Amino acid sequence: MNIGEIARRAGVSRSTVSYVLSGKRQVSAEIRDRVTAVIEESGYRPSATARALAQGETRTLGLVIPPMRHHLSVDQLHFVGAVAEAAADHDYDILLSPSGQDRDRAFERMLGERRVDGVIVMETLLHDSRVSTLIERGFPFVTIGRTGSGQEHGWVDLDYAGLVSEGVGKLHALGHRDIALVNRPQELLDREYGPAFRAADAFDKAVVELELHGVARCCDDDDDAAAACVEAIFAAAPAVTAILTINERSLAGLVTALAERGSRVPEDVSVLAIASARNAMSLRPKVSAAEVPAERMGRHAVEALLRRLAEPEGELAHVLLSPPFVDRESLAPRPG
Amino acid sequence: MNIGEIARRAGVSRSTVSYVLSGKRQVSAEIRDRVTAVIEESGYRPSATARALAQGETRTLGLVIPPMRHHLSVDQLHFVGAVAEAAADHDYDILLSPSGQDRDRAFERMLGERRVDGVIVMETLLHDSRVSTLIERGFPFVTIGRTGSGQEHGWVDLDYAGLVSEGVGKLHALGHRDIALVNRPQELLDREYGPAFRAADAFDKAVVELELHGVARCCDDDDDAAAACVEAIFAAAPAVTAILTINERSLAGLVTALAERGSRVPEDVSVLAIASARNAMSLRPKVSAAEVPAERMGRHAVEALLRRLAEPEGELAHVLLSPPFVDRESLAPRPG
């Protein structure tokens, strides 16, 4: 079933059917009704492909996700769902491209073959080749996470620097003077992954500013690594009484590792995290945390990109989110 | 840049360029090299839209995901990533459609506007309107999870019935005679969600067969619900010494609820789960579990669908996976 067949059955020309559908021109009530009736009874819908070819836009957005082998976190995965829903609310579809490092064919396909009108890039690095590519080609996009080089582009980001400062401040206010930071894996820090990099930086600054004794450690994204990390922290600084972690994926391991070495939370050690509420609340004690607002970030990203598509010369969106820390059961004043 | 421009620059016809690209016809080495050179230096890639229109296939697969408000589980989300990667490995892209219940516009769009060549349906119900729609329209698809009505279609499923029988058998072999099943939410059971339904059924059968005392309880997908569920279980059957759960999302809550009521795992109560390894291992004690093989299921689904597209009359794929239970620290013989 195509537009020509509808036109034939309704006894009008193809363009008339098109105008009935788009409303871009007045069509007499009589003909409009006749065409509409034929469309109804035949269940006709215009082919997205043909329309895309004619209009030069696909009404599809690309979402560049990190390869699975990086074991996506719950937050990242939620973000994918949130983006899909936000896009659906605007009658846009989301095309997935698992890319990064060696896996770039899907990304190339999306851009080169013009499968999408614009792109959302997840897990942006401070120096990100995908961003450079997109800028070079003049392809509309927004990133989740800022790049560091001041490249001009729209972004939605979580204020890791601010959150870490605030978190350290909270612990400081509770009297803690020996504080550890559990960061994301060293590999990500080396590759200048924004959150890891900015968290490390903000932590160092806060330590100096508040005249604390601070230890920052990278930790692989799993529970076993957390155990090793806890050992390393207390080996380096036995007096630590508070831990701030931005590593959601090892949070459960962190809590159990503390328990296993006999440190009670929060009596001996306070724990503060940046992690999804689901994750923080399923632990015992429930961990105080600032929640990564995946849902909101997804919506912001989609809307920023759609605005860009509507107004290519409009202002770039810069959305910096800073969710509040929610106090649960893992914080206490410095012991002793 | 389009194929006509390439043809002009290379001094050949458009069809020759097309044949150079597709290799569907012999082209003289000289012309081939000339064309290839022009393509190289211009960075030309054929438009996916135009090609889709010409060939009648989009090289895109649709993935129907449940709405976010159902709070996707880690497994489900991993599955999305796995599908995207498997598709990318075959140079296909994945189009996301968050659908189900009221949210069906994206689904309708995918089918009606022919945005995709085939569809993968997640979270299939025993009687699933999406499956009926797909069959009616003769649209190629595979489901994750079987429907119950014997409708003809390809599927990939986890053998919940078999796993529950096996799990109960394991607990029985350890001497347990009072066993509880923690199922998915009542709402899902009512809607005849396959895993919930088949698990309940298999549990009942195993209980009869092995002459056990069994209690089956539905549990909402969160940790608080698990606490209520544990209470309900012991209220109904105080002698329970083993719990089998297929509810991954409340697993952490289940373990802490047991601890909080003073039941030691595994000394007092054994726990066996069907859940992702990540999830089971991050708990203390580490929970013995059969892992939901999201990765494999994703690959199977993509490959089954691609086979179907290649051979529409070929056999329907029926893949029933039954991952092994991995013993960790949550199982012990019946106490006393």
Added chain:
DNA sequence: TTGTACGCGTTATCAT
């Protein structure tokens, strides 16, 4: 190897 019809909507232009 090339010319050209075709797939399917959209929209500018012409005719009424």
Added chain:
DNA sequence: ATGATAACGCGTACAA
């Protein structure tokens, strides 16, 4: 003011 005609977007594949 409406309806019809035709060109266009871009690649594919058959006939010549």
